[in-house]
Amino acid sequence: MNTAQLQSFCTAVRRDIINMTANAGSGHPGGSLSAVELVSAIFCTQMRVDPKNPRDPDRDRFVLSKGHAAPCYYGVLAELGFFDRAEFETFRQLHGILQGHPDMKKTPGVDASTGSLGQGVSIAVGMALAAKHMGKDTKVFTVLGDGECQEGQVWEAFMAANHYKLDNLTVVVDNNGLQIDGSNDEVMGLGDMAAKLRAFGFQTIEVSDGNDLEQVLSALGTPGQPGRPRAILAHTCKGRGVSFMEGQVGWHGKAPSEDQRRQALQELEG
Amino acid sequence: MSEKATRAAYGEALAELGAVNDRVVALDADLAHATMTVTFKNAFPDRHFNAGIAEANMTGMAAGMAAMGLVPFCSTFAMFGAGRAYEQVRNSIAYPRLNVKLAMTHAGVSVGEDGGSHQCVEDLALMRAIPGMTVICPADANETRRAVFAAAEMEGPVYLRLARLASPVFEEEQPFEIGKANVLREGTDVAVFATGLMVSESLAAAQLLEEQGVSAAVINVHTIKPLDEACVTEYAKKCGRVVTVEEHSVIGGLGDAVAEALMGKVACGFQKIGVQDRFGQSGKAKEVLKEYGLTAPQIAESIRAFVK
Numbered sequence: 001m002n003t004a005q006l007q008s009f010c011t012a013v014r015r016d017i018i019n020m021t022a023n024a025g026s027g028h029p030g031g032s033l034s035a036v037e038l039v040s041a042i043f044c045t046q047m048r049v050d051p052k053n054p055r056d057p058d059r060d061r062f063v064l065s066k067g068h069a070a071p072c073y074y075g076v077l078a079e080l081g082f083f084d085r086a087e088f089e090t091f092r093q094l095h096g097i098l099q100g101h102p103d104m105k106k107t108p109g110v111d112a113s114t115g116s117l118g119q120g121v122s123i124a125v126g127m128a129l130a131a132k133h134m135g136k137d138t139k140v141f142t143v144l145g146d147g148e149c150q151e152g153q154v155w156e157a158f159m160a161a162n163h164y165k166l167d168n169l170t171v172v173v174d175n176n177g178l179q180i181d182g183s184n185d186e187v188m189g190l191g192d193m194a195a196k197l198r199a200f201g202f203q204t205i206e207v208s209d210g211n212d213l214e215q216v217l218s219a220l221g222t223p224g225q226p227g228r229p230r231a232i233l234a235h236t237c238k239g240r241g242v243s244f245m246e247g248q249v250g251w252h253g254k255a256p257s258e259d260q261r262r263q264a265l266q267e268l269e270g
Numbered sequence: 271m272s273e274k275a276t277r278a279a280y281g282e283a284l285a286e287l288g289a290v291n292d293r294v295v296a297l298d299a300d301l302a303h304a305t306m307t308v309t310f311k312n313a314f315p316d317r318h319f320n321a322g323i324a325e326a327n328m329t330g331m332a333a334g335m336a337a338m339g340l341v342p343f344c345s346t347f348a349m350f351g352a353g354r355a356y357e358q359v360r361n362s363i364a365y366p367r368l369n370v371k372l373a374m375t376h377a378g379v380s381v382g383e384d385g386g387s388h389q390c391v392e393d394l395a396l397m398r399a400i401p402g403m404t405v406i407c408p409a410d411a412n413e414t415r416r417a418v419f420a421a422a423e424m425e426g427p428v429y430l431r432l433a434r435l436a437s438p439v440f441e442e443e444q445p446f447e448i449g450k451a452n453v454l455r456e457g458t459d460v461a462v463f464a465t466g467l468m469v470s471e472s473l474a475a476a477q478l479l480e481e482q483g484v485s486a487a488v489i490n491v492h493t494i495k496p497l498d499e500a501c502v503t504e505y506a507k508k509c510g511r512v513v514t515v516e517e518h519s520v521i522g523g524l525g526d527a528v529a530e531a532l533m534g535k536v537a538c539g540f541q542k543i544g545v546q547d548r549f550g551q552s553g554k555a556k557e558v559l560k561e562y563g564l565t566a567p568q569i570a571e572s573i574r575a576f577v578k
Contacts, residue, residue, distance in 0.1 A: 057339065104337070104366045112337060113366040116357060122327045123362055126334020126342075129319065133295065134338065153358075156327035163322070 016075030022261040024092035030251040032072035034176040034236040051081040054108040063112040065120025066145035067101040082109035118151025128169040147179030161229040162201030169229045176238035202231035210234025273436040277375040279411035281306030283418035285313040297344045305345040305375045325350045329358035336368040348377035352393035373430040378517035380435040382555035389550030395522025397429040405495040407431040409469035416446035438470040451498035457487035461505035464515040474566035499531045511539040520544040541576045
């Protein structure tokens, strides 16, 4: 997939996010939209996966540690053909395969059940460690929220990633700067995240605009360092792509109305 | 009767299991010499993973390893494994029904000297409440070995409750099937359902009761969930009186599991022997058990008073 194709892919995912959350009347559009380039680029350019064989034991693994960005994840998986886009109708609906937060038992292509913040990254560390132990060349990717990094478990997991020299693990922080109750700085300042990641032993790549595909692709393409886990600290914009959602705390966990859906989709015309 | 701690039997069983199942790995949180996963570590150093003092991450790592096809046995003290990491067990392991075996030691007040902060008397309640969790509390060293192998044999999350204190090893080895209680002694006046270290205490209590003219059946309920409801119902009906004995809070553990099974089905007298909504405390293990009324003579006295 070339960059122009990937750009259209991202736009399609953004439209999916708007449609899913509007249909459901609930969900998390803000943090889904900020992560679109990150998740899309990982799946489309980095991972060995086969949508027709989602349980292939030799596939690479992806863990959406910020599980509330499920609409972004589902959009990417559907655009890749893991399941039919008609399933979007079941998002957050009773008996649906698309739960409010990712459920590995229900959704083809989902490798870990997440949503309770801080837990996905530990699961990803366990997967990377198991892959090494089993002599597999599996790569493991996980996307965390910045607010999520307030969970102590995240730092336990980071410590373990370094201790076990997990150079098959890439941790991506979707640093959109906002969380439910306000900005990170207002709620609980994260300090110098890049310095912290480096101090925890990560090869740390900072991306000034994590919604710029060229920058994201360049970061993901940076060769890893043997014996070190890799972190990409991507500064993103919450609600990116929909003018009235961009940078707005209020769009963390609120669905667009029908009017807002129309306006958003208009703005997202390919 | 020889004595051996169920945690010691666990370490040996895990090493034995590791020799025949190369998917088995162990995780520990800086307590390998206490949980006895060190026995496995000595046999298979590259299959033992220390998470450091970080139980939440250990639990998540075990989930990730299970998702990759390994069979992780995850150990620390029950207080931390079932308590501190409860939500990780619930969401990272049980919710996706991952094949992780949680073998938690130092459960109950028989931890002794370390005191109430380290004596988990709520783990059965916590683990039992999680959908799909199998909960096992072996009565002795031999049963622990069988439980470890049975847990590995089945697919899905299992909680194994193990003890620090060396306890009697039964001379006769019992059959072990998950979910199937073992009747160790027949009786007609009262059915005593016991689990873990309280099984040997209850057997000794039944012997004392016999001398006082009370006939007590003793049933080893090694699997708290799924509970052997058929056995529980049968003996409750047969004896008309039920006593449960556990080294756990009387809230949410074996006693409540048995009560739930009988509720609305069998009318009978019911007494729960266990830790009566209190925290534990420091002391020699046997002194602490006595303080909480969990020794054979005290159990016999409680039952005698109840039956009378």
